[in-house]
Amino acid sequence: MKDGKETRCENCIVRQFNSLRAMSKEELKKVSDSKTTKIVKKGEVIFQEGEKLNGVYCVRSGVSKLSKLSANGKDQIVKLATKGQVLGQRCVISEEVSNLSARAVDDMEVCFIPKDDVVHTLNTNPNFAVEVLRHMAHDLKEADDVIVNMSQKTVKQRVAEAFLYMKNNFGEDSEGYLTLTLSREDIASVVGTATESCIRIISEFKKKKYIKTSGKQIGILDERALEDMIDS
Amino acid sequence: MKDGKETRCENCIVRQFNSLRAMSKEELKKVSDSKTTKIVKKGEVIFQEGEKLNGVYCVRSGVSKLSKLSANGKDQIVKLATKGQVLGQRCVISEEVSNLSARAVDDMEVCFIPKDDVVHTLNTNPNFAVEVLRHMAHDLKEADDVIVNMSQKTVKQRVAEAFLYMKNNFGEDSEGYLTLTLSREDIASVVGTATESCIRIISEFKKKKYIKTSGKQIGILDERALEDMIDS
DNA sequence: TAATAAATATGACTTTTGTCATGTTTGAGA
């Protein structure tokens, strides 16, 4: 539990990681006055696909999965968002309904910032607009990489990649287990495969001593082996 | 052949389709003075993956394929860009090297606009920045859709979808053939599959009278059948 | 803590997709 006192955006460390750092003192103050902080419990929905958002969500802690329902009824996780990331920007900018759902993987703390503040700052502060643009350009680049991975790599390679991604972006604990713990179903949904296939590959990796598991937890034992299988 | 006289951005119809329309008269004038127009022949490269771009390319006519080389040596086409689309924005904004290669599918006419003009306008004209942002938000949304398609749909569904996409975005001629003619290899590369698999599916569709072919050309005969197989 | 539901795991089988070989057609250039 946080002390709950750090509720001014001006002082929020999370801001370091996102485009809000390009806001002026006054703009930030205004945002800080109108924002609301909320706790989202593990598994709860932040917003749904098709929903119109009247603001953005700034992640203070925890992890969120952004997913899209495909025609065959399966959910595809498109992105995992963590501390400092801002959700819902796209909808606010393009004034369209969200094409993704956001759901908490962990218990989360998020700040809701009303649309108007963001839009107003975008229209008046070019620094902010360019900063947002830079983030979006980066996201788009990442999306391209995902497209290439999805279409050109085997499921096995994608699972290996997912584990390395999780290690690099969320870290591991003192015992060598990945900090971010996802269910097998969620891993399958990140990788874009059937849950059974995903479990089978995890079993195989375990047998080959590439990874270890303890309940849902996964620890990487042989990073090199995983890397090697990715760029074959 | 165009008359070649229409070389001022202010008068260029193409501008209607892209973010350049948010530029002021003066900005546009400046761009127009510093831009250079060039002809790119079918198959020629506009820029390469890993290259640093010192400007953006505005497509006046023709079609370009944006692709990324995957680890297994295959090219994955991430996007097809046509009249009005601006290539290379991301690199200019994020000051990184390009993550994609651009190659002409048709004979093309493109305008090269130096980086400085774009960056300067971004930093001083919020309207322009927001307009670019809006385009980028749209691209990102499309990229999400592609990710979901790639991971959740079968190759057959993706081929069907590619044909419908080509019809909707590039049209068809008086005889009902798709205006955009891609090689089987390029179609495979859009869809993310082996060329042989792609050809086999085309043969199957032809046998079932969903499409007709004439050389490289493809015509849709039963749009409904293709649509139905997509959302199964 | 017992009962129940949900998640994980594995086997058996089918379908999908890729690969390699090889033949055919098409198109560009000599």
Next chain:
DNA sequence: TCTCAAACATGACAAAAGTCATATTTATTA
């Protein structure tokens, strides 16, 4: 127009991945 290379096409087979059935383990909650 002929030649040759590239693109297209198809068969045969192998590998990858999905599906369904069914245990087994782990959580949840009554």
